[in-house]
Amino acid sequence: MKTDEKKPLKIALLLDKFLPSRGGERYFSFLSEALAKRGHEVHVFATEVEDRYEGLPYRVHLIPIRKYPRWLRIVSFWRNSARMLKDQDFDVIHGVAQSRMVNVLNPHGGVERAYLKQEFASINNPIYYAFKYLKRYASVRHYLEVGLQQRLYESENLKKVIAISTMVKRDIIEHYHFPEEKISVVFNAVDLDRFNPRNRSLYREKKRTELGITDDRVILLLFAGNNYRLKGLETLIKALASLKCNFPGYDFRLLVAGRGHVHRYKALSGRLGVSENVLFPGALEGMEQCYAAADIYVHPTFYDSCSLTVLEALASGLPVVTSRFNGAADAIASREGGWVINDPGSASELAEAISFYIDEERRSRAGAVARSWMERYSLERNLEETLAVYYEVAGRAVK
DSSP: OOGGGSOOOEEEEEOSEEOGGGTTTHHHHHHHHHHHHTTOEEEEEESEEOSOOTTOSSEEEEOOOOOSSHHHHHHHHHHHHHHHHTTSOOSEEEESSOOTTOSEEOOTTOOHHHHHHHHHHTOOOHHHHHHHHHHHHTOHHHHHHHHHHHHHHHOTTOOEEEESSHHHHHHHHHHHOOOGGGEEEOOOOOOTTTSOTTHHHHHHHHHHHHTTOOOTTSEEEEEEOSOTTTTTHHHHHHHHHHHHHHOTTSOEEEEEESOSOHHHHHHHHHHTTOGGGEEEEESOSOHHHHHHHOSEEEEOOSOBSSOHHHHHHHHTTOOEEEETTBGGGGGOOSTTTEEEESOTTOHHHHHHHHHTTOSHHHHHHHHHHHHHHHTTOOHHHHHHHHHHHHHHHTTOOOO
């Protein structure tokens, strides 16, 4: 029996921000609307919301907080969210943000302690490392975040955790000793219609022309992200220099989509002799067009709970190279469609992985395999699995 045939639930979604028209929280906009359309009573609680919610099938509530200093923002959210949620008789309180009221926790950002370990691993400058270390561990905000997350996992209210990847599940067990049987993996999902191989025929030539690429033999590598250091852009630029040297018969370009401190990476590109091969257009709208223009998606991240861009690229029919510190690596079953590197700091390992897909026929086959993997990660599947967790927590097990 499908979950939507059971008795309707009263559901609260607890977020930090809910601004779907700006691109953020797009998944929770989908989830809220899909749940409401199935007859569930849905309430969204967030500290920042948009003005335009008239006519929507769910209600949106603003949580008042103190924004500064940052540690007070955390404390006021913890207190005020509890005040607004108590005595409302919700069957499910699904929290992405931290609150002692949640009975279903969904840590989309992963585990703070696991993230911090990799955050520092991504720093190769000892002076900057020392600065970041002191800044982090002298911060009241840090101890609040870690302490409240610990309290949350120990809370009697918490009945179930939805992990968005098996990596996040492992991290929760390792760092918080949370019972494995109380963790359900509901893998991230993407819009398989929007991110689709057919976009190549619609957008490829136009987008590449906009980028100044008129020769279709150019192998365009795509990188997308805002935290360039954590996402491994330095390693990628070094790998690009290696590819240019070792494969002189090929013309490589790297498109860096996103906001970041570009000066350091432009300087690195110049020192390595690849400045003309790297494009820094900034943040780009319509990522489906970028995937259509690209040949290989490269995401050598030091930490990602489950990168949506990797899943979008796979769904778009691109071979993907990422690291084992990305929860989205779960979707990559073999090198026939993608490659998972062990060390995001190794330019030689990354260059080897990218070079595997420089042959056009192999890329084409890999793209088809990548798309076939993503067919099982639809938004509808994600909704069904999330609802199954809700009914379990509400005491109405799905038959």
